[in-house]
Amino acid sequence: MAQTIAALSTAPGGAIGIVRISGEQAEEYLSALFTPTGGRPLVPRMLTYGTLSVHGQVIDRPMAVYFPAPATYTGEPMAEIHCHGSSAVLEETLRALFALGARQAQQGEFTKRAFLNGKMDLFEAEAVNDLVCAQSAQAAALATAQLGGHISTEFSEMREKLVAMCAQFLAVIDYPDEEIEDLPLTEMRQTLEQMRTRLTTLCTSYERGRALREGLPCAIVGRPNAGKSTLLNALLGYDRAIVTDIAGTTRDTVEETLRLGGLILRLQDTAGLRETEDPVEQIGVSRAKDAVTLAKETGVVLAVFDGSQPLGEDDRLVIEQVRDAKRAVAVVNKSDLLTQMDLEELQGCFAQVVQLSAKQRDGLDRLIDTLMELTGIRDLPQDGGLITNLRQAEALSHTAESLEQACRQLGAGFSPDVIVYEIEQAIDCLGRVTGAHVQEDIIDYIFANFCVGK
Ligand code: GDP
Numbered sequence: 001m002a003q004t005i006a007a008l009s010t011a012p013g014g015a016i017g018i019v020r021i022s023g024e025q026a027e028e029y030l031s032a033l034f035t036p037t038g039g040r041p042l043v044p045r046m047l048t049y050g051t052l053s054v055h056g057q058v059i060d061r062p063m064a065v066y067f068p069a070p071a072t073y074t075g076e077p078m079a080e081i082h083c084h085g086s087s088a089v090l091e092e093t094l095r096a097l098f099a100l101g102a103r104q105a106q107q108g109e110f111t112k113r114a115f116l117n118g119k120m121d122l123f124e125a126e127a128v129n130d131l132v133c134a135q136s137a138q139a140a141a142l143a144t145a146q147l148g149g150h151i152s153t154e155f156s157e158m159r160e161k162l163v164a165m166c167a168q169f170l171a172v173i174d175y176p177d178e179e180i181e182d183l184p185l186t187e188m189r190q191t192l193e194q195m196r197t198r199l200t201t202l203c204t205s206y207e208r209g210r211a212l213r214e215g216l217p218c219a220i221v222g223r224p225n226a227g228k229s230t231l232l233n234a235l236l237g238y239d240r241a242i243v244t245d246i247a248g249t250t251r252d253t254v255e256e257t258l259r260l261g262g263l264i265l266r267l268q269d270t271a272g273l274r275e276t277e278d279p280v281e282q283i284g285v286s287r288a289k290d291a292v293t294l295a296k297e298t299g300v301v302l303a304v305f306d307g308s309q310p311l312g313e314d315d316r317l318v319i320e321q322v323r324d325a326k327r328a329v330a331v332v333n334k335s336d337l338l339t340q341m342d343l344e345e346l347q348g349c350f351a352q353v354v355q356l357s358a359k360q361r362d363g364l365d366r367l368i369d370t371l372m373e374l375t376g377i378r379d380l381p382q383d384g385g386l387i388t389n390l391r392q393a394e395a396l397s398h399t400a401e402s403l404e405q406a407c408r409q410l411g412a413g414f415s416p417d418v419i420v421y422e423i424e425q426a427i428d429c430l431g432r433v434t435g436a437h438v439q440e441d442i443i444d445y446i447f448a449n450f451c452v453g454k
Helices: 026-032 087-100 109-115 122-133 135-145 149-176 185-204 206-214 226-238 279-298 313-322 343-349 364-376 389-412 416-434 440-448
Strands: 007-010 014-024 034-036 050-056 056-058 063-067 078-084 216-222 254-260 263-271 300-307 329-332 354-355
Touching: 007 109, 014 087, 014 109, 014 279, 026 034, 026 050, 026 078, 026 087, 026 364, 034 063, 050 087, 056 087, 087 313, 109 122, 109 440, 122 135, 122 149, 122 279, 122 440, 135 149, 135 206, 149 185, 149 416, 185 206, 185 389, 206 263, 206 440, 216 226, 216 279, 216 313, 226 254, 226 263, 226 329, 254 364, 263 343, 263 364, 279 300, 279 313, 300 313, 300 354, 300 364, 329 343, 343 354, 354 440, 389 416
Parallel strands: 216 263, 216 300, 300 329, 329 354
Antiparallel strands: 007 014, 014 078, 034 050, 050 056, 050 063, 063 078, 254 263
């Protein structure tokens, strides 16, 4: 039997601190410390007011609740004590629980027990962590939808179909009187193909999922005085970078995290990307190039141009440098002044061109809309069908590959044992996502990234 565990589940410093207990002794340990007011017994699932005593001394008047198994988060008996947030009270409470025989819960151990006790699969368990760490309402909504179990049910239905298919092929292998031609081969191929298509769609959603979870690197580039710092400040809504009209003031990169609706941008304002003899500025330019490379490859680049001037050599250098970016927006700044820039030339180089005035904060909405569109954050699937972690994406991709292979073999009339092998591979890979086939060390690794108390 697993030892009873306890941990503080809330962040230190709040007015209330919640100590959580899970394990066979949860009720016993709670009752040893907590006495309901009026001497009444604890009623399961009812938050009750009372006193918390350690060594005969009342140290708090908290609320407490007991949850009998198995209808609990972990599947074990659980209890919670909602203390006042004093770190002294919380530490003393935990110490008393440890003295009674509980031990400190490790990171993610409550959720790990929930997984091991079959309360949720690994996909849902990872969604719990995504929910705890969500940096935007959209990321939280996605994790909550995943916790709702729609995708997990889809995976388990796929698994059942694959297992049933294996059984049919094995019957042909084990009983030579059965003929493979008697199997519904066309129907089987269709089923495998449908699953493959669905899993491939999920795999390709990973990039959006990651952007939603971690944010996208974003570089603001442009020649000196184009208005990069002003744009950064306008987006941030406060003055963060030094803004002057002397070329080269922004000598180093300035990093900020920006939340625009569901989109999180890890913004880099960079030193002007230009050739310079000044050694200090050269360092800035070199760092700017690194930031731009990252944003070009995995994020989004905002190329800022001073629209009140014709395109110059410096601007053309910028265009050249961001030409191969995955996602780039040309921001034609200073729209409050007379436009001198040839917009058509820019439209020939960028799929997205947005005219605005960073100084007047006019037109920023258009830029934000364009970014939401470009990153696909606006329309998120309601069922939680967006993959947010690489391990899941890779396992699903391997599942899809095996299904594709099985389909091909089925079409080419391969022998049943070869097809069964491939379908078993698919079942195994899918099991890495749901946790049905995951090595213990990988499970430990996954939960070690959780918070203590969750
Ligand atoms: P950076 O070198 O690209 O970072 O450019 P800055 O943001 O430091 O801006 C250079 C100059 O352009 C400053 O004097 C800003 O006030 C001015 N500027 C920036 N944006 C605008 C704008 O939208 N309209 C006008 N008229 N001036 C702007």
